[in-house]
Amino acid sequence: xxxxxxxxxxxxxxxxxxxxxxxxxxxxxxxxxxxxxxxxxxxxxxxxxxxxxxxxxxxxxxxxxxxxxxxxxxxxxxxxxxxxxxxxxxxxxxxxxxxxxxxxxxxxxxxxxxxxxxxxxxxxxxxxxxxxxxxxxxxxxxxxxxxxxxxxxxxxxxxxxxxxxxxxxxxxxxxx
Amino acid sequence: xxxxxxxxxxxxxxxxxxxxxxxxxxxxxxxxxxxxxxxxxxxxxxxxxxxxxxxxxxxxxxxxxxxxxxxxxxxxxxxxxxxxxxxxxxxxxxxxxxxxxxxxxxxxxxxxxxxxxxxxxxxxxxxxxxxxxxxxxxxxxxxxxxxxxxxxxxxxxxxxxxxxxxxxxxxxxxxxxxxxxxxxxxxxxxxxxxxxxxxxxxxxxxxxxxxxxxxxxxxxxxxxxxxxxxxxxxxxxxxxxxxxxxxxxxxxxxxxxxxxxxxxxxxxxxxxxxxxxxxxxxxxxxxxxxxxxxxxxxxxxxxxxxxxxxxxxxxxxxxxxxxxxxxxxxxxxxxxxxxxxxxxxxxxxxxxxxxxxxxxxxxxxxxxxxxxxxxxxxxxxxxxxxxxxxxxxxxxxxxxxxxxxxxxxxxxxxxxxxxxxxxxxxxxxxxxxxxxxxxxxxx
Ligand SMILES: Cc1cc2nc3c(=O)[nH]c(=O)nc-3n(C[C@H](O)[C@H](O)[C@H](O)COP(=O)(O)O)c2cc1C
Ligand code: SF4
Ligand code: FES
Numbered sequence: 001x002x003x004x005x006x007x008x009x010x011x012x013x014x015x016x017x018x019x020x021x022x023x024x025x026x027x028x029x030x031x032x033x034x035x036x037x038x039x040x041x042x043x044x045x046x047x048x049x050x051x052x053x054x055x056x057x058x059x060x061x062x063x064x065x066x067x068x069x070x071x072x073x074x075x076x077x078x079x080x081x082x083x084x085x086x087x088x089x090x091x092x093x094x095x096x097x098x099x100x101x102x103x104x105x106x107x108x109x110x111x112x113x114x115x116x117x118x119x120x121x122x123x124x125x126x127x128x129x130x131x132x133x134x135x136x137x138x139x140x141x142x143x144x145x146x147x148x149x150x151x152x153x154x155x156x157x158x159x160x161x162x163x164x165x166x167x168x169x170x171x172x173x174x175x176x
Numbered sequence: 177x178x179x180x181x182x183x184x185x186x187x188x189x190x191x192x193x194x195x196x197x198x199x200x201x202x203x204x205x206x207x208x209x210x211x212x213x214x215x216x217x218x219x220x221x222x223x224x225x226x227x228x229x230x231x232x233x234x235x236x237x238x239x240x241x242x243x244x245x246x247x248x249x250x251x252x253x254x255x256x257x258x259x260x261x262x263x264x265x266x267x268x269x270x271x272x273x274x275x276x277x278x279x280x281x282x283x284x285x286x287x288x289x290x291x292x293x294x295x296x297x298x299x300x301x302x303x304x305x306x307x308x309x310x311x312x313x314x315x316x317x318x319x320x321x322x323x324x325x326x327x328x329x330x331x332x333x334x335x336x337x338x339x340x341x342x343x344x345x346x347x348x349x350x351x352x353x354x355x356x357x358x359x360x361x362x363x364x365x366x367x368x369x370x371x372x373x374x375x376x377x378x379x380x381x382x383x384x385x386x387x388x389x390x391x392x393x394x395x396x397x398x399x400x401x402x403x404x405x406x407x408x409x410x411x412x413x414x415x416x417x418x419x420x421x422x423x424x425x426x427x428x429x430x431x432x433x434x435x436x437x438x439x440x441x442x443x444x445x446x447x448x449x450x451x452x453x454x455x456x457x458x459x460x461x462x463x464x465x466x467x468x469x470x471x472x473x474x475x476x477x478x479x480x481x482x483x484x485x486x487x488x489x490x491x492x493x494x495x496x497x498x499x500x501x502x503x504x505x506x507x508x509x510x511x512x513x514x515x516x517x518x519x520x521x522x523x524x525x526x527x528x529x530x531x532x533x534x535x536x537x538x539x540x541x542x543x544x545x546x547x548x549x550x551x552x553x554x555x556x557x558x559x560x561x562x563x564x565x566x567x568x569x570x571x572x573x574x575x576x577x578x579x580x581x582x583x584x585x586x587x588x589x590x591x592x593x594x595x596x597x598x599x600x601x602x603x604x605x606x607x608x609x610x611x612x613x614x615x616x617x618x619x
Binding site: 019021022024027028029031059062063066067068069070085086087089090091092122125126127128130131135142 | 260261263264267268293299300301302303304336339340342344355356357358359360361376417418419420421426427457491493495507508511514515517598
């Protein structure tokens with residue numbers, strides 16, 4: 001099936017390319033739009049983005065693979081990334097990661113069998129004063145920060161919230 | 177501190193919207209600026225002793241003076257909001273809580289230097305900052321503060337937000353420009369400097385978020401007033417981010433030249449109960465580690481250098497007695513290795529070697545010879561790379577090894593790490609766990 005941006009994304013895309021003097025410069029934000037619509041950045045998605053921006057596929061490939069926020073393989077509906085850099089590590093970042101491993105039944109680096117959650121680490125997310133924390137990227141590409149997660153109660157409240165929403169989120173594996 | 181500047185809107189409700197920002201005196205500085213000559217403004221900024229807040233502390237007025245007056249190509253403004261230096265979390269507050277302050281600063285800067293287009297490069301994770309900046313920019317267009325014929329003057333300036341996509345190296349100014357152009361963030365050899373050949377081959381000014389957010393105040397009060405709020409060569413108040421084992425972590429505004437002790441005790445609430453200060457990092461992980469004996473050092477670029485480290489981003493990480501210095505060095509080497517863009521061999525290979533050696537030492541598998549090997553590795557990185565990321569690993573790693581050498585030796589002798597935990601309440605550390613970065617597998 002040939003890929004095509006949704007009508008809303010198409011409007012955003014047209015506005016986006018007007019911001020830059022070259023089409024190449026629109027590549028980073030366009031890859032975010034593509035990830036929002038298609039769930040992850042496959043070679044097929046890269047080819048589509050290349051065509052839309054009139055770039056060679058290799059240019060899109062080198063950029064897409066350089067930046068960590070583009071998923072070159074699908075992740076879960078919610079991608080949880082715990083900051084484990086110094087300031088967070090001091091306030092329980094690694095412990096938070098372990099608690100999540102227990103709660104979700106997966107190890108860091110893994111995706112749950114139902115495709116709901118992927119767990120991982122992140123480097124300093126500019127949230128050092130509200131450590132420990134994690135960010136959650138959902139399959140619409142929206143990112144939420146959850147901060148000050150020192151207590152079990154705070155963590156449980158976040159997980160309950162995520163679980164309530166998870167059914168309504170699309171599965172990135174099935175988005176294209 | 178009596179009057180707040182950079183953080184005055186942080187606790188004002190809806191200060192990120194135009195009506196509230198203008199009620200608080202917003203855009204008055206812009207209206208004044210467009211009545212002033214370019215050179216007058218540059219002179220005020222020079223007099224203010226404003227220093228670059230991205231970490232290097234370059235005098236802002238001097239940098240502005242490097243921008244060519246004439247150019248065949250339109251000149252660019254690029255704002256560095258990539259905030260990724262471990263321990264640093266100040267620019268995020270400005271972008272989320274007071275976006276108009278930054279935008280007003282951008283417009284004044286563009287007026288002064290004849291810049292035609294501006295991009296605020298915000299790290300992609302900070303979606304709240306991105307949304308707030310975008311809606312504030314819309315409001316500014318609606319008011320005629322952006323676009324063509326701004327405030328009825330012969331002055332056109334367009335401003336956009338550009339999202340980063342997860343790469344610490346895009347905080348380096350030429351890496352950022354590559355990212356703006358849609359390319360991998362691999363820093364460029366300098367010269368040419370961005371002021372000559374920057375974004376899209378045109379003269380480009382690169383300044384940090386906090387640097388430009390200070391500009392409206394300098395216009396309003398004058399450069400001398402701003403300078404008087406600091407110490408010699410370091411003008412104005414600034415934002416300090418305090419984190420680690422302290423009672424009240426957070427972002428605080430205080431004068432330049434305040435001591436680390438004052439920040440810790442009067443703003444940060446002191447160390448946590450049961451915690452004793454063992455060491456601190458004064459301005460992001462690229463700085464040399466410092467001991468409690470340096471607590472009375474003043475926060476200024478020269479004063480911190482004289483005290484044996486650097487001010488960097490002025491976001492201080494405090495560490496208590498439970499912290500293992502070998503583990504810190506190991507974790508940092510791991511970070512820089514992960515973030516190296518890979519173009520220079522000394523950085524790419526050296527950070528990898530440093531991470532390996534330090535990992536082995538921390539795990540208790542090290543030998544005494546490894547300490548010299550490590551020194552050798554970092555010596556070979558420093559000064560031999562395209563950008564300063566290489567130095568950013570060499571300098572701190574060497575400082576941990578020099579200042580805490582006995583801890584490194586203890587690991588070798590014991591064959592294990594004597595410090596059980598990362599955090600004071602912690603369980604056992606898990607540094608040996610494989611990296612969980614799911615993106616890296618296919619990168
Ligand atoms: C590896 C590396 C990372 C950097 N990260 C940032 C950053 O996140 N934000 C920033 O403003 N400057 C960062 N800098 C400094 C910039 O290169 C540049 O000096 C700064 O943005 C200039 O603005 P200023 O003069 O207003 O400080 C970094 C430098 C290096 C070498
Ligand atoms: S020093 Fe490291 S990060 Fe900087 S350009 Fe060289 S390889 Fe890239
Ligand atoms: S160390 Fe975790 S957000 Fe900075």
